[in-house]
Amino acid sequence: MRPLPRRRLRKLLTATAALALLAAPLLAFAQDSLEPTGRWTARKPGAAATPPMGWNAWNAFRTEVDEAKVMGSAQALVDTGLARLGYVQVNLDDGWWLRRRQSDGQLEIRTAIFPSAEVPGGDSSFKPFVDRLHGMGLKAGIYTDIGRNACSQAWDLKSPNLPVGSTAEREVGLEDHVDQDIDLFFGTWGFDYVKVDACGLADYAPGAPVVGRNGYRPREPLIVRREPAKDASARIEAMYRQVAAAMARHGADGERVLSICTWGRGDVRAWGGEVGALWRTSPDISPRWSSMLRSFDSVATRSLYARPGAWNDPDMLYIGAGDFDENHLTEARSHFALWAMTAAPLLIGYDLRQAPKALLDIWAAADLVAVNQDPLGDQAVLVHHEGEVQVLLKTLSGGRKALALFNRGGQPAKITLTNEQLKLAADAPVVLRDLWTGKDAPGFTGRAAFDLAPRETKVFEVRGAPLIADGVLLSEIPARIHVAQEPSWPPPADGFDGPVGPAGHTGGAQADFSPYRTPLAAGGRRFAHGIGVLANSRLEVLAAGEFQRFSANVGVDDASKASGASVRLAVYGDGRLLARSKPLRAGDAPVALNAPIKGVKVLELVAVSSDAAAPPVVVWGGARMTH
CATH class of the missing domain: 2.60.40.1180 (Golgi alpha-mannosidase II)
Structure with missing residues (x-):
């Protein structure tokens, strides 16, 4: 057999080496958990395909709520035309319950303030109340707590509407009653939405003054106030998953909403979108400018974690009070505009029976509502x-x-x-x-x-x-990106989740910035656009067969200059390896990755580091899909 010419031999060896490179494992230190799945693993949107809109009783009335106040505000939603714009959710908050009956564990309603709930024979039911709201073309929401006791029992001790009775009768939260209560809320009473707070996991620790003074049963805290690094995140997540599973069993047909309220604690950023339709990202908002800024900041850099059916929740609107009343319309408009842009739920917290026109005009700003409700579901x-x-x-x-x-x-x-x-x-x-x-x-x-x-x-x-011109930057389509896996870290003292960078900034995966909110840069080269994320991460991108090519310049971000770890970045399409980089370290010039993606439904961008404990930040610079 005649030997191959040297040029053809070189081409053959090069091609063979390339095939071997693609077939080889990602790196010797690759982690099994980062293996591509070949599919979009984010929860499919059911309820809340757009951010929920409506009204909540808390900011207006706290626990001083009653049926007349709720129905009056519900009627105002209809009469003012706000319901036609999408404000259809009418949510009760704390203060509705009387006790938990000990003979069968049934929750009893405080019928003195919700008279339609009184049933002959001494029982109580919210079904007439819910049916009335449904008859008005509205939806009904209820409130509970993931623990044994509610927030008002720790923080509103002068309220006339606290649960009454023995220690056990006053345990009105979900703990030990998840299946029973969820069946009651959705299967029997017919609610459409439940907000599940978490004070029961935070405020009833053994030795806490509120426990001893009020005869509550102590409970090991899973959320430690002012010490977020001590949160038992996995256990908190498991409890909320129990609620979601119960909703699936009891008449919640995929159109019912679970609102998670851990105030950004318990690493909810990582799992909230897989469990509920929205999750709180900050402590309770108050009618002060500084409080609004804190709530806004808790979502402003979280665009890669929101999508249809999964929304960051910076808390309810406080338009109409304090720094956002009718004498501060500039501030009120800013509050509303920021919530609209960040795809936040638009839940009014005002007594709508007496709302002035200046405030109604803000809530009824149709063009801004349309921005919030845009069907693409991208957060700004x-x-x-x-x-x-x-x-x-x-x-x-x-x-x-x-x-x-x-x-x-x-x-x-x-x-x-x-x-x-x-x-x-x-x-x-x-x-x-x-x-x-x-x-x-x-x-x-x-x-x-x-x-x-x-x-x-x-x-x-x-x-x-x-x-x-012929495609899209990934940072333009955050709702089509799912941060499927990324390293976890203890949160900083303010409770916001994310790694703390040299400038004190925090955040998870970011669009157009590093997780430290520094400009994207690798090997001294700056990128105006792209994705920044810690290594040992896997991002899923919903390509949906619409594009022909993926391209990016990848490297270790200059924000990780002190890291000595090596990183390899790879692109998968529907589970097949399409392209990958050589091992890269801090200071190395970025490397171009290009991959054909014709017909690919799901791209996966995987970055694996040799340092599992302290992975560096990686840059997917200028990442785009083109036709």
Whole structure:
């Protein structure tokens, strides 16, 4: 047999080596948990395909609630036209229960304040109340706690509407009664929504003054106030999964909503979207500007964790009180605009029986409601932060974007925007429409300056030629990205989850920034767009067979300069390895990864580090899918 010519032999050896490279294991230190699944593993949206909208009793009445107040506000939703805009959820909060009957464990309703719940023979039922709301075209929500006791029993001790009776009778929470109570709420009473608080896991520790003074049964805390690193996250998650499973068994047909309320604790960022339709990300909001900022900050960098059927929840709207009353309409509009942009639930917390027109006009801002309810389900990405001004950009259906310019501070501010920040072609004319007024605003090409009054938020619909003419940046479609696996870490003292970076910033996987909120950079090269995430992570991207090619420049982020770990990054399509990098370390130049993805339904972006304990940050710079 005649030997092959040297050039052909070289080509054959090169091809053989390439095939071997693709067939080899990712790295000797690859972790089995990062193996690709070949499918989209995020929970399919059922309930709450768009963020829930409606009304909740708590901010208006706390436990001083009654049927007349609730039905009056429900009727106002209908009469003002808010229900036609989507405000259909009417939610009870704490204060409705009387006791847990000991003969059979049944919850009893405080019929003195909910008279329609009184049933002949001394029993009680919310079915007439729920049926009345349903007859008005509205939906009904109820409140409970994941533990044995509720929040009011620790924090509202002067309330006239606390549970009464013996220690056992006053244990009105779900613990030890999950199946029974969920069947009651959904199967018997017909509610559509349940908010499950977590004070029962936090405030009744052995030796706590509130336990001894009030004769409660002590309970080992799974959430330790002011010490989030001590949260028993796995046990908290397991308890909420029990609730979700009970809802699936008892008439909750996939259209019923589970609202998780652990206030951002228990690592809920990692599991909330797999268990409930929304999960609280912060402590309770109050009608103060600083409190609103804290709640907003808890979701502003979490765009990769929200999608249809799974929403970050910075708590209810507090428009109408304190810093957001009718004398502070600039602040009230900012509060509403930020919740709309971040795809947060829009739950009014005001006595709507006496709402002034100025406040009704904010809740009824149809263009902003449409931004919140856009069917793509993308949460706005925080694309720029300069001084006190933050810029949020949200992809909308129909090739549009929503833009919010937010002045956090108490002084006037100016911000200059560029086409690149808006992810538009550099020479593209930018067309703006003011979403508060509905009128066209002056457009620009290249860059433009905007003036903002103290605490003002300007919101625009944006149109223009996209930066990626034949495709999309991954950071433009956060709802199509599922952070399937990433390292866990003890949260910082403020309770927000995420690794603490050199500048004190925290966060999980980020769009257009590192998890430390530093600009994406590898080997000294900056990337305006991309995904930043800790290594030992797996991201799923819903390609849905719509694209031909994936490309990115990958490397170890310069924020991890001190790390000596090596990382290898790989791209899978429907479970098949398509491309991967060589081992990379901090300081190495980024490497281009390109992969054909024609017909691929699910991409998986996997980064495996040699350091399992302290993996560095990796950059998927300029990550995009093109046609």
